[in-house]
Amino acid sequence: MGEWREISGGVTAARGYRAAGIKAGLKPSGLPDLALIVSDVDAIAAGVFTTSQVKAACVEYDRQLLQTKHIARAILCNAGQANAATGEQGMKDAQASAVAIAHELNITPDLVLLASTGVIGQRIKIDALTSALPQLVAELSETGSDAAARAIITTDLVTKSIALETNIGDRPVRIGGIAKGSGMIHPNMATMLAFVTCDAAVSPSLWQQMLTKAADKSFNSITVDGDTSTNDSLIALANGQSRTPAITEMGPEAENLTEMLTEVCQYLAKAIARDGEGATCLIEVRVTGAQNELAARQIAKTIAGSSLVKAAIFGRDPNWGRIAAAAGRAGVTFEQENLKIQLGDFLLFAQGQPLAFDKAAASAYLKQAAGYSFPEGFTATDNSNDLSGDRTKIAPQRLNNPVLIYVSVGNGPGTGKAWGCDLSYDYVKINAEYTT
């Protein structure tokens, strides 16, 4: 296990980063909608993007850039228009926005990475965006992470931010991140964006490798409704400003950094799952005894993503049958005599057979997990499809009291976790009552 401590500062906690978030008039609501993260020096850049065949222009743009070049200075993110399914014009808009911010920052456009979130099929309002860039750059600051976190959200109920610090030798090394996402494509909104900054010095291929590993154990292990977005992007920068020795191969220091990166990504991923539309609780599924990690995660994710499991947990029903059924259809071979299911402290099923348990107590356990209450004036049903509601009150993120589901499928070494949220009336309400 790595050793680290939580610090404040989000993406500006690491040395050599500034950020800003402003109102550029992209969202109909007039709320903040344009964010910028800048590294003072060239940073090693890595990315993980949506696997969808229908990709936003910014995703195509970033992928092309990162294929040939592993260095970036800036990440520009707009909220309001996804710039997905916008054809050739969408790519032209993406390129134009990169050129414009590069000009403002006095860098070359190939050092700019892009992200967009908003309505699919809508182009970026490029004039409004361009006009706002001087102010955006003027507001860049070493305490700008919160403003940036605020400007990238769309239907999120809370902002998502974290920073951790460890030591390499006697010098501190920091990783911070911000994210947006209600865990799924909301009425044409992009699912999830996450931006991570690090001040360690890491070689490009190793940094990409670390990020891919961290993403598998975090963003790729959350599920709200199984829908993958056109715009999903995770971008991570490492700029070496910690002045620690360069990490160029795996070893204790690389492993520690990977673990801290994974922790940052997991925190943000859990925050997205917890903020799933209509969700009343966070669900964490821990699978052990599988043949390998991949198999364990696959089972965990299938359980966390089962509509029936999710609806049962919303109903505070300790329904082991649905958990067993979801495990069984995960596409992973196991002997059902080896299946064991535990909910919190309650062992419900072992050796292929149901056990007697205190149902009232198990249901009470589920009830305590739903202790999430919103501040006055801000409710879970406050959903503004047009992004125009009063979204100025942002509740703090709460990841305590998850519902814990433990599943063992045998004696194998593979363990894995996945996170999700329950399925409530509000999920259907939010996703059905959007009228075009």
Place this chain on the structure above:
Amino acid sequence: MGEWREISGGVTAARGYRAAGIKAGLKPSGLPDLALIVSDVDAIAAGVFTTSQVKAACVEYDRQLLQTKHIARAILCNAGQANAATGEQGMKDAQASAVAIAHELNITPDLVLLASTGVIGQRIKIDALTSALPQLVAELSETGSDAAARAIITTDLVTKSIALETNIGDRPVRIGGIAKGSGMIHPNMATMLAFVTCDAAVSPSLWQQMLTKAADKSFNSITVDGDTSTNDSLIALANGQSRTPAITEMGPEAENLTEMLTEVCQYLAKAIARDGEGATCLIEVRVTGAQNELAARQIAKTIAGSSLVKAAIFGRDPNWGRIAAAAGRAGVTFEQENLKIQLGDFLLFAQGQPLAFDKAAASAYLKQAAGYSFPEGFTATDNSNDLSGDRTKIAPQRLNNPVLIYVSVGNGPGTGKAWGCDLSYDYVKINAEYTT
């Protein structure tokens, strides 16, 4: 395209079959819960079963039987207890029920196939079942299909039954079927059971091959919430009582029979999707231009199964963005410039870009698909988790007016269809408000 006509009679439409359905006291409600289908002579038997790693005892029993022997005389089905996740005792109960009905029918137990549906983790009430067998056998009749169809349902709102007839030479050949399922595992209820009878003479391997093909294009192409049950079973008998020449290899007659079998299975599968919990309409997705049939079906099924697409259709929102996003994440490669999406008569998206369309008219198209209204005294929200509600009024199945979604992904030869239903408040209500 094969030629056939619809006839009445369900599983007793084909020659040489009798069926019965009675109240055996297995369901807490006291409603019919035990069904029997018998062929007068040995029938060729084929089966397709759940792919879940957690299988009911009856599924294990049938699979073992069909591995060595391709002949059966009877199908015994109980509703109320799934006999899944019941360990060794579950298998003993299954064997005991086969022995008991075989004794009653004066046949050997290895000619009996079994099916169960109901609460996972509950054993069959074997004494009640055994006591009811003499009455069940006494009630066997050539008009007993409806009674059997009534006795296999659990939370279904309607019974599902169909029979078709074609000619081989100048003699009629018939295939009939009954099914149960609300398209998913309801509060621990098994998803779907379907029993098909045919009076053609077909060789065992060919009959299994036909059934597998038909299942892929029907039951394996429906989705309500992605949950697969522990008890899913499709069993088909062919007893040769049509007195038509034996079909032993593929050719025009075999193809015609396969098509008619597929049509029977598709009707039953659509009926299950339409009866999805809380559903207000049937959704049919037709994909063309894929590389092959499998890829096309995969895309169709991903769209039909997307929670976001389903919620949009419940909200009567012509939301092409969600359809595009679902197509993109189906795991099938295509160029997004080739993507075309049409909803009913409305072309929404072509060449990778959204088109202008009459949104009010498209929404009106979706509204007409929801014209399903239940008879007085019987509503869609009448859901009896304990199977004890007044479920005596069974509404007729209506498969007219599906919502049609056409998606083209290129110029390939692959076409495929899938069916689903919309996602409504009632789905969550039904699946959350079950308390153990």
